[in-house]
Amino acid sequence: MLPEAVKTYIHTHRQEAVDTLSKLIGFPSVATPQPQDDFPYGKPAAEALDFMLEQLSALGMTCTNYDYHMGAADWDDTLPPHLGILCHLDVVPAVQANWTSDPFTAEIRNDRIYGRGAIDDKGPAVAVLYALRAIKAAGIPLRKNVRFLLGCNEENGSTDLAYYLAHAAMPPQVFTPDGSYPIIHLEKGMLRLEFTKQTADPIVRFSAGTAPNAVPADASVSLSAAFCGTAKQGSQILPAKETNSPIRALQPTLPRRKAATTPLPDC
Numbered sequence: 067m068l069p070e071a072v073k074t075y076i077h078t079h080r081q082e083a084v085d086t087l088s089k090l091i092g093f094p095s096v097a098t099p100q101p102q103d104d105f106p107y108g109k110p111a112a113e114a115l116d117f118m119l120e121q122l123s124a125l126g127m128t129c130t131n132y133d134y135h136m137g138a139a140d141w142d143d144t145l146p147p148h149l150g151i152l153c154h155l156d157v158v159p160a161v162q163a164n165w166t167s168d169p170f171t172a173e174i175r176n177d178r179i180y181g182r183g184a185i186d187d188k189g190p191a192v193a194v195l196y197a198l199r200a201i202k203a204a205g206i207p208l209r210k211n212v213r214f215l216l217g218c219n220e221e222n223g224s225t226d227l228a229y230y231l232a233h234a235a236m237p238p239q240v241f242t243p244d245g246s247y248p249i250i251h252l253e254k255g256m257l258r259l260e261f262t263k264q265t266a267d268p269i270v271r272f273s274a275g276t277a278p279n280a281v282p283a284d285a286s287v288s289l290s291a292a293f294c295g296t297a298k299q300g301s302q303i304l305p306a307k308e309t310n311s312p313i314r315a316l317q318p319t320l321p322r323r324k325a326a327t328t329p330l331p332d333c
Contacts, residue, residue: 268293
């Protein structure tokens, strides 16, 4: 059970936490595939890291910037780090057309905050910041050192983590607030594969999404000219049943140019 002083701090500083998260969302910190502006993942990701390290330094934590790959903040740097809390400040790309508001301007609607990174992983990073502030304000002594780690390239291969590990050790106990509650123990890894296959299907080209690790917001398909207008039209591409997915399959026989988020092919 949380000490009353911690709960009181969290409740009384709720709006301040929302304001901090809003500022952090304002950095369009999509990690660039190549260094830009003398930063390994681009200037916005570097600015987001600077912003968070400033907050943690003001809290009295000892901060280290690992060349804008990752930042670290130690609760008590006279002790070896024992508990690591690992978050990331980079986000997946945002396509404005798929949003009802600016993805990099936080917006409050129905007591929810909307913006790229609000859940993954800027919101949790700010939650950790305010948890540490609450512990300090409550005067709770920590006998072991806590190291708060903030990466800048989790969404595109975690090269930030590899850079950190080449320069410093990971604490013996680590958790990341970047998954479903209550706990996920060890993800099995990640594969990025390309498949090719010769086929007689009428699909000439199809594409979806903007990043390999994000659920696509839209998809498109192009059919061969020989297929369009034949008796087989519509026999292989059927309307999707109602689901929670924003993507719907299309039936080319329909005269509509598009349905849901998926454009019809030019036939």
